Amino acid sequence: MRAVTGTALWLVRLLYLAFALFPLLWLLRIALTPDEILYREGTTLWPSRTTLANFAYVIEESPFPVFFANTIVVALGTAAAVTLLAAGIGYAFSRFRFRGKSALMVFLVITQLFPIVMVITPLYQLLAPIGLVDTRIGLILVFTAFNLPFAAFLMHSFYEGIPAELEQAAMIDGCTRFQALVRIVLPLMLPGIGATVGFVFTAAWSELLFSLMLITSESKKTFAVGLLGFVGKSGVDWGQMMAAATLALIPPAIFFTLIQKYLVGGLTAGAVKA
Amino acid sequence: MSLAADNPATGRSPGTFRRRLRAAEPYGYVAPGLLVVALVMLVPLAVGISFSFQNYVIFRPASRGWSGFENYAEIWSDRTFWLALSNTAKWTFWSVAFQLGLGLGLALILNKPFFGRAVFQSLVFLPWAVPTFLSGLNWQWLYNPLVSPLPAALAAVGVLDEPRNILSDPDLALWGPITAMIWWGVPFFAITLLAALRSIPSDLYEAAAIDGATPWQAFRHITVPFLLPMITITILLRTVWVANSPELIFVMTEGGPANSSQTLPNYVFTSAYSSMNFGYASALATVLMVMLVIYSVLLLWVRGRLGR
Amino acid sequence: MAEVTLKGVAKSYGRTPAVREFDLDIADEEFVVFVGPSGCGKSTTLRMIAGLEDITGGEIRIGDRVVNDLPPRDRNISMVFQNYALYPHMTVRENQAFGLRLAGRAKEEIARKVARASGILGLDPYLERRPAALSGGQRQRVAMGRAIVRDPDVFLFDEPLSNLDAKLRGQMRTEIKKLHEKVRTTVIYVTHDQVEAMTLADRIVVMRDGRIEQVGTPEEVYHRPVSDFVASFIGSPPMNLLEGRIVAEGDAPAVALSGGPVLPLGPGHARLPAGASVTLGLRPEAIAPQGMAGPMRRPFAFEADITLVEPLGGEALIFLALGDREMTARVFRPPARLAPARGVQFLVDLAEASVFDGGTGRRLGDDGAN
The missing domain is CATH 1.10.3720.10 (MetI-like)
Incomplete structure (x- = not known):
């Protein structure tokens, strides 16, 4: 009886694993398949020959390296800006009582209910006259605002994990409040800061709609927009497209794997309080 | 509120001032972030709602105008x-x-x-x-x-x-x-x-x-x-x-x-x-x-x- | 080294008062303990002295400086926290040196002071360890080391022993006492444990609901509590509090316990009006079965039932029923045959009795004349 349930459990686990990984593995499998045999062997589990030619094309001849670089700039810029601003908000929420605090927290939660599509058109109208449409800075600004509320709660939960007495001890030892924050609290928060950076980076890396609406010139496109344009073109080259998609997956997958543990912890703390 | 430290010219003690400054501190930490959120989310939200009461098609700028609940x-x-x-x-x-x-x-x-x-x-x-x-x-x-x-x-x-x-x-x-x-x-x-x-x-x-x-x-x-x-x-x-x-x-x-x-x-x-x-x-x-x-x-x- | 003066210090959160009109003069090198139940405002008061909480009213002086609006770093104090608050990313040595480094002291001076503090506290073997690799007692010592190295005017302790197990707590209590003998600095120490208060303090401040209930030496607080609250808070087991009524006044005042005997009071209580409702307070060690009692100044005999005996080795607690009320007696070197029994003769030393007003709980009468 126990052996049977054990086997059944493993079967369930394997099904989950297959469900999660099959699409990604298939992406890789098509990307590795040479053009000539793609349609003949499109549905077999593994092609009779494999090639790196699609990756080589994407990296050496397509505009994707430019898209890639643009996305990195935008995602890193967003992650840096959000983390800095969220560090401030989380600190105030965690360490001070002040008038309007709970109203602010509620407001930040409510922003999570806004349909993004609601603000896309007005944002375009507002950013155009000040020259922020079709710029990476404009994208960073917009992504920052949309990722800030969640990041602020994430940072808040990480601050809550650090006893206020540590700062107080430092202030008695001779620190100003700011010194105590920089010399004692922030070093202890490094994992949390890393998780926030990773989370925001992944979110910014994945964004499609604002990029589609706000970026028009080829040289400033992000990966998402570029890839979608690729799909739209006639005569789709499956191998190259999937090679590009596989490459687009690498940075968020790395970031995500690194931060997973801390993110789970942060979500827990934040969620339990909610 | 030590009376001894009261400055008769302003009627406010330096201690009170410092205390007010400290009370303002948390707002300094939240202000930059909130400003960004307000500018990028709240303002467009309001503008978006106002668009919904307008006849507003980008290709037809001439016909733009208020249209009520049309x-x-x-x-x-x-x-x-x-x-x-x-x-x-x-x-x-x-x-x-x-x-x-x-x-x-x-x-x-x-x-x-x-x-x-x-x-x-x-x-x-x-x-x-x-x-x-x-x-x-x-x-x-x-x-x-x-x-x-x-x-x-x-x-x-x-x-x-x-x-x-x-x-x-x-x-x-x-x-x-x-x-x-x-x-x-x-x-x-x-x-x-x-x-x-x-x-x-x-x-x-x-x-x-x-x-x-x-x-x-x-x-x-x-x-x-x-x-x-x-x-x-x-x-x-x-x-x-x-x-x-x-x-x-x-x-x-x-x-x-x-x-x-x-x-x-x-x-x-x-x-x-x-x-x-x-x-x-x-x-x-x-x-x-x-x-x-x-x-x-x-x-x-x-x-x-x-x-x- | 400095005296600390609190004048009319008050603290409220919004409309809720936490500490009201707190007046206290603490002498240089004095060891003062704030004690009281949780929520009585003792920690808040300490944190106001430290500068971690703003004060809502009044004045705090350290030495000859008013520190009301000085940030903690400018008050020249040091503090030991309940959870130690050691910097987890620094070694024991760095933890202790942190304050001195901030103050920009010379390297040799820092090394010398850390070495001295570590020597006093026996921290030398652990200097390169991080707090996570230390036991609770060791962390406690590091926290004290970090406080000592800075030669502060005042040491503040916020329930420093409450995270330790009972045995370690006893040891560290002794060490804190020794430490004070060595460094002779003004100490303000907060605890909810009356044993710590009794053993450590030069003077005890008993607090209740944000106010000072009594200030006095351990002896005064123990033997002459100003209220039934202090009487029940200080001492373990607590003072027996028995409700009664004054039945005779003048030359031979007496109190009748409800459902119990009539006890004669001393001349100090001559002015109590007959009929007044009072609470009689008797320390457990003032009561003993006949034959086990030590010398008494004004013994009074009565009969009661022993319901339970708790032997503690060198002493024993006897629970006795007198009418419908319970009392506790404490006897030293108890005989082995001590067991529950009916109709046992007891002696109580009425010279040790405290009398409190039945309504307000305040102490009545001039006991000096007892």
Whole structure:
């Protein structure tokens, strides 16, 4: 009886694993398949020959390296800006009582209910006259605002994990409040800061709609927009497209794997309080 | 408030000033972030609502002007809107229901130690790291019988009559984005529910076992009540998020064929992006937002009643 | 080294007062303990002295400086926290040196002071360890080391021993006492444990609901509590509090316990009006079975039932029923045959009795004349 349930459990686990990984593995499998045999062997589990030619094309001849670089700039810029601003908000929420605090927290939660599509058109109208449409800075600004509320709660939960007495001890030892924050609290928060950076980076890396609406010139496109344009073109080259998609997956997958543990912890703390 | 330190000229002691400065400190920490949020979210929100009362098509600048509730009246008689509304409900319900069910199962699996659990966990959570648009593309390709075995497999088990692309079938097209959404969203549910599971004190299960509870009874009377608050809050957040999210549909079907997989946010986006009808798109978005706010308030109210 | 003066210090959160009109003069090198139940405002008062909480009213002086609006770093104090608050990313040495480094002291001076503090506290073997690698007692010592190295005017302790197990708590209590003998600095120490208060303090401040209930030496607080609250808070087991009524006044005042005997009071209580409702307080060690009692100044005999005996080795607690009320007696070097029994003769030393007003709980009468 126990052996049977054990086997059944493993079967369930394997099904989950297959469900999660099959699409990604298939992406890789098509990307590795040479053009000539793609349609003949499109549905077999593994092609009779494999090639790196699609990756080589994407990296050496397509505009994707430019898209890639643009996305990195935008995602890193967003992650840096959000983390800095969220560090401030989380600190105030965690360490001070002040008038309007709970109203602010509620407001930040409510922003999570806004349909993004609601603000896309007005944002375009507002950013155009000040020259922020079709710029990476404009994208960073917009992504920052949309990722800030969640990041602020994430940072808040990480601050809550650090006893206020540590700062107080430092202030008695001779620190100003700011010194105590920089010399004692922030070093202890490094994992949390890393998780926030990773989370925001992944979110910014994945964004499609604002990029589609706000970026028009080829040289400033992000990966998402570029890839979608690729799909739209006639005569789709499956191998190259999937090679590009596989490459687009690498940075968020790395970031995500690194931060997973801390993110789970942060979500827990934040969620339990909610 | 030491009187001795009072400065008679201003009637205010330097101590009071310093105390006021300290009281202002937290606002200094929150102000920059809030400013960005307000400028990029609140202002456009207000502007967007004002657009919804205007005749505003980018290609026809001459005809721009206030139009009262004209856009809303148009929505009322717009058959695509009603179709998109029912599709949105269907899309949201099935996506969230499957995410919850599969996510709960995954969380229960991950809550028990087994050989290779850490590796297993980071692999099954991987879909969450995949950018949404990319998981849309990924599944769009998976439904293509030319380059994927999935249609053949679906035909083999009898779901399809022959290996064809469900995305071009008006009756089934919406299920394409739904599967992509389920695939992408299961890890999120699993993570939050796993966290909640770990917060249940293990001695409760020991006490229940000593009291003679079967594993099912323990699940029913300990696990479920403990998870319920977390489940409702997660469902609330996810429902709103899924209902608001047009990416997968935009990427996979663009609402087609013939609007058969059109949902409200995607309708808003295509109205704004393709037809450049900002007035109508804003009115649609406002309707969507109002419905989501009503839904959230209702759910929170129900949760509050259940809680007490 | 400095005296600390609090004048009318008050603190409120919104409309809720936490500490009201707190007046206290603390002498240089004095060891003062704030004690009281949780929520009585003792920690808040300490944190106001430290500068971690703003004061809402009044004045705090350290030495000859008013420190009301000085940030903690400018008050020249040091503090030991309940959870130690050691910097987890620094070694024991760095933890102790942190304050001196901030102050920009010379390297040799820092090394010398850390070495001295570590020597006093026996921390030398652990200097390169991080706090996570230390036991609770060791962490406690590091926290004290970090406080000592800075040669502060005042040491503040916020329930420093409450996270330790009972045995370690006793040891550390002794060490804190020794430490004070060595460094002779003004100490303000907060605890909810009356044993710590009794053993450590030069003077005890008993607090209740944000106010000072009594200030005095341990002896004064123990033997002459100003109220039934102090009487029940200080001492373990607590003072027996028995409700009664004055039945005779003038030359031979007496109190009748409800449902019990009539006890004669001393001349100090001559002015109590007959009929007044009072609470009689008797320390457990003032009561003993006949034959086990030590010398008594004004013994009074009565009969009661022994319901339970708790032997503690060198002493024993006897629970006795007198009418419908319970009392506790404490006897030293108890005989082995001590067991529950009916109708046992007891002696109580009425010279040790305290009398409190039945309504207000304040102490009545001039006991000096007892």
